Amino acid sequence: MQQMPWLESAALSILVPAGSQRDPSSLPGLANFTAEMVQRGCGSYNSREYVDQLDRLGAARSASVTNSHTRFSAAVPADHLTDVLALYKELICAPHLPEEQLEDSRMVALQELLAMEDDLAQKLLRELRKRLYPDPYGRSSTGTLESVQTMTHQDIMGHVANYYVPENAVISIAGKIIFEDVIKAVEQSFGDWQGAIQTELVETSPPEGHHHIQHDSSQTQIGIVYPSIPYSHADYFLARSAIGVLSDGMSSRLFTEVREKRGLCYTVYAMCHTIKNHGCVLAYAGTTTERAQETLDVMLAQIRRLGDGIFEDELKRLKARMKTGLIMQQESSSSRSVSMASDWHLLGRVRTLEELSDLLDQVNTEAINDYLSANPPQQFKVITLGQQALDTSKAEGGKV
Amino acid sequence: MSIVEFRHHTLSNGLDIVAECNPNAYSTGLAYFVKTGSRDETPEISGVSHFLEHMVFKGTPTRTAEQVNQQLDEIGSQSNAFTSEEQTVYYCAVLPEYQLDALELLSDILRPLLRQEDFATEKQVILEEIAKYDDQPPFGAHEKALALHFQNHPLGKSVLGTRETVGALTSTQMLEYFNRRYSAGNIVLAMAGNVNFDAVIAQLEDQIGHWQNYDTQRDTPRAQPNSAFHSIEKSSAHQQYIIQISNGPAAEDGNRYASRLLGLIFGDESNSRLFWEMIDTGKAEYAVVEPSEYQGTGIFLSYLCCQPKSTQEILDLYQTLAGDIQSNGVTDQELELAKSKVCSHIVLRAERAASRMFGIGNNWVQRGEYATVQESIQRFQSVTRQDIAEVLEKYPLTQCTSVAIGPTKMEHK
Numbered sequence: 001m002q003q004m005p006w007l008e009s010a011a012l013s014i015l016v017p018a019g020s021q022r023d024p025s026s027l028p029g030l031a032n033f034t035a036e037m038v039q040r041g042c043g044s045y046n047s048r049e050y051v052d053q054l055d056r057l058g059a060a061r062s063a064s065v066t067n068s069h070t071r072f073s074a075a076v077p078a079d080h081l082t083d084v085l086a087l088y089k090e091l092i093c094a095p096h097l098p099e100e101q102l103e104d105s106r107m108v109a110l111q112e113l114l115a116m117e118d119d120l121a122q123k124l125l126r127e128l129r130k131r132l133y134p135d136p137y138g139r140s141s142t143g144t145l146e147s148v149q150t151m152t153h154q155d156i157m158g159h160v161a162n163y164y165v166p167e168n169a170v171i172s173i174a175g176k177i178i179f180e181d182v183i184k185a186v187e188q189s190f191g192d193w194q195g196a197i198q199t200e201l202v203e204t205s206p207p208e209g210h211h212h213i214q215h216d217s218s219q220t221q222i223g224i225v226y227p228s229i230p231y232s233h234a235d236y237f238l239a240r241s242a243i244g245v246l247s248d249g250m251s252s253r254l255f256t257e258v259r260e261k262r263g264l265c266y267t268v269y270a271m272c273h274t275i276k277n278h279g280c281v282l283a284y285a286g287t288t289t290e291r292a293q294e295t296l297d298v299m300l301a302q303i304r305r306l307g308d309g310i311f312e313d314e315l316k317r318l319k320a321r322m323k324t325g326l327i328m329q330q331e332s333s334s335s336r337s338v339s340m341a342s343d344w345h346l347l348g349r350v351r352t353l354e355e356l357s358d359l360l361d362q363v364n365t366e367a368i369n370d371y372l373s374a375n376p377p378q379q380f381k382v383i384t385l386g387q388q389a390l391d392t393s394k395a396e397g398g399k400v
Numbered sequence: 401m402s403i404v405e406f407r408h409h410t411l412s413n414g415l416d417i418v419a420e421c422n423p424n425a426y427s428t429g430l431a432y433f434v435k436t437g438s439r440d441e442t443p444e445i446s447g448v449s450h451f452l453e454h455m456v457f458k459g460t461p462t463r464t465a466e467q468v469n470q471q472l473d474e475i476g477s478q479s480n481a482f483t484s485e486e487q488t489v490y491y492c493a494v495l496p497e498y499q500l501d502a503l504e505l506l507s508d509i510l511r512p513l514l515r516q517e518d519f520a521t522e523k524q525v526i527l528e529e530i531a532k533y534d535d536q537p538p539f540g541a542h543e544k545a546l547a548l549h550f551q552n553h554p555l556g557k558s559v560l561g562t563r564e565t566v567g568a569l570t571s572t573q574m575l576e577y578f579n580r581r582y583s584a585g586n587i588v589l590a591m592a593g594n595v596n597f598d599a600v601i602a603q604l605e606d607q608i609g610h611w612q613n614y615d616t617q618r619d620t621p622r623a624q625p626n627s628a629f630h631s632i633e634k635s636s637a638h639q640q641y642i643i644q645i646s647n648g649p650a651a652e653d654g655n656r657y658a659s660r661l662l663g664l665i666f667g668d669e670s671n672s673r674l675f676w677e678m679i680d681t682g683k684a685e686y687a688v689v690e691p692s693e694y695q696g697t698g699i700f701l702s703y704l705c706c707q708p709k710s711t712q713e714i715l716d717l718y719q720t721l722a723g724d725i726q727s728n729g730v731t732d733q734e735l736e737l738a739k740s741k742v743c744s745h746i747v748l749r750a751e752r753a754a755s756r757m758f759g760i761g762n763n764w765v766q767r768g769e770y771a772t773v774q775e776s777i778q779r780f781q782s783v784t785r786q787d788i789a790e791v792l793e794k795y796p797l798t799q800c801t802s803v804a805i806g807p808t809k810m811e812h813k
Contacts, residue, residue, distance in 0.1 A: 006424060007751055008747055008748075008750075008751065009747065009748050009751060047680070048671075048676070051670065051671040052671065052733075052737060054671075055671055055737045055740060055741050056736075056737060056740055057740075057744075058740050058741060058743065058744020058745070058747075059744070060744065060745055060748055061670075075748050076744065077744055077747055077748075103682075104680065104681050104682045105682065106682065107681070107682020107683070108679070108680075108682040110682070111639075111682060111684070111685035111705075111706070111707065112685065114638045114639050114685065114707065115537070115638070115639050115685045115686070115705055117638040117639075118537045118637055118638050118639055119536070119537065120535055120536070215636075216636050217535045217636075218531040218532075218534045218535050219528070219531050219532055219534075219535050249469075249472075249473040250457070250468075250469035250472055250473060250479075251466070251469040251470040251472070251473045252473075255469075256466070256469070259525060260465065260466075260469070260521075261521070262521070263521040263522060263523070263524030263525045263528075264524070264528070265525070265528050266525055266526075266528040266529040266532055267532065286528075286532055286535075287528055288527075288528060288531050291528075313470075316474070317470065317473040317474050318473075320473065320474055320475060320476030321473055321476045321477075321478075322476075323476055323495070324427070324476035324477070324478065324493075324494065324495055325478075327426050327427065327495055328426065328427050328478075328493065328752075330426050331425075331426055331427065331751050331752045331753065332751060332752060333751075334748075
């Protein structure tokens, strides 16, 4: 919880431990299908009445399935928080899961899969994610055409019983709130929520090597991934800052070298991706077929160059940007509640904005460069989608 | 008493400055709205407004492109730019202590050098952007539908331009366009959040007071609605995408509040008529209708995505649902829910200085007016079912131009 008395709004994020990592290996996409069914009526409301209630409260809302959780988020004018909490309690603890709407939900899930086939960047990222981490951490939430076609009402009911439970669940609330009132409201609505997770996750190795997906498109989609450290690691902010120098802002290395100087593409970026116990860096660019090889080579060269360290002025600019981002979080109850929920999941506690600001102040060029020299970027996997496979020889081997 | 204060000042050269100042805000948003876009282009320079927007970041008499980028980052700004049919907007969100630095920098880049060498490199980036949208749903159907609906109207042209028009553009043509459109009197600076308004005015009189002001005309005829159907085959697509455009209120029309609410009731992403009939049932993947307002004319734009085999069913269902709302109007409950939805969203959005800045700038550019958050809410609250019926009568949702693209080639009606 965080009190932000200067705002008019309050926002909540509820993480339920029904992430795609918990999908049975024979039924990928089950959490996603379940989330669709869960939103079709609960408690004393049918689905239409339920959504009408949310609209009456002015709730700006979303629901999504990540690898670790199913997430329900809503922002409302602050005096509606208690009502909206009670509504979400019904959704999570008393969904109707109406059997007669199973086929409609199946169509929704199938449509989502088909539309994703047309979104080439998404399609690439999906392949990339598989290669980031051991299974089940690289799974996408949408499943496959086959699995969605075979899911039964029994599967959905079982999934809710097993994973819509308070163990590993997080409720995070920020905005114009008073702690005591919110505690009382959460106690009242979620106080009797029971259950625990009964299954263990089994890790298996991700696919090795590079991969190309043939597709008749104007642009080639390029993805690069390599191992890094998770958010909970003591050196995380050093690793994160190095990637910031590589990709955050208009003066970052990738933007400057790939787009500004060479005009190779419109979109190019790299980012730290993190789950609880693993982390990696992923980089992306989309560019026309004939310029794809040069784009890949320049990206790899810039990523490897990080091993030689970064410069003082680059870090100074990055820190200014990050500071702005931290302070601007105070303008939004939604973004604050989302980051608090994510902190709790990844760290088991919340980093306050002051703590984050101190951590940022402590980061310095020397520490980053020591980290980079001990952990130079390597073990790249290159995934491409387009008319032609690319020469990946520059991705092999260690530091050059 | 609210501590939020609206300020307006016109520089001696005609440049308008509008600001909603809130001394308690954590950040400052500032944006230059240049009243120029694809509707101000001739066919042979189609795409020049957007290309110019990129070139503006490429250096000035006193700064290289690299310095521009570095300095935007040094002040920790979240900055970017975009181009639409009638605006080119350059914006920055910063911490309050950097607002004058950000202003100095944004003002400087609005008088760009337009070097030939940068022009050639950046042209490649624009061509990549065009290629990116070629590969992305709805694969150009949006531009095609606008062209069909507007026909020879200036709003029928694509913002990005085509490979051919952008490929053939010269920096001389761009300079000519810049000189014709970037007059001081054709630019509005909008600010919101923690704004030191007096310091802003003083700095701008000094820095940009010499910018020239000259006549920048724009034709704003009302469009003649067209109902055509066009189908494009794209065998590599998995889904069918349908764009439909019907006539709607213009930016200056009073009934645009009613039309916004009508859009939500008929085609919002959630809890709308299209949602319950098409999305909840799994018949379509996506179905949204939104009004867009321009000077002198407006549209309702619908975007549908479904399985190829269901295309005709979805087109027919759309017509049935549009026909139903056309003849029976909306219910009291639908209207009340749409109002609480829109009013809550106005309050939530207003918490961010940057989103407030866009709202204030847009309102000033389109109508020369300012409305507080409360006034905007009031205007939505006062809409009646009769107002919505009038919008429907004047702008029937059933009469539309449709473009379908995907694996299924449809018969032209």
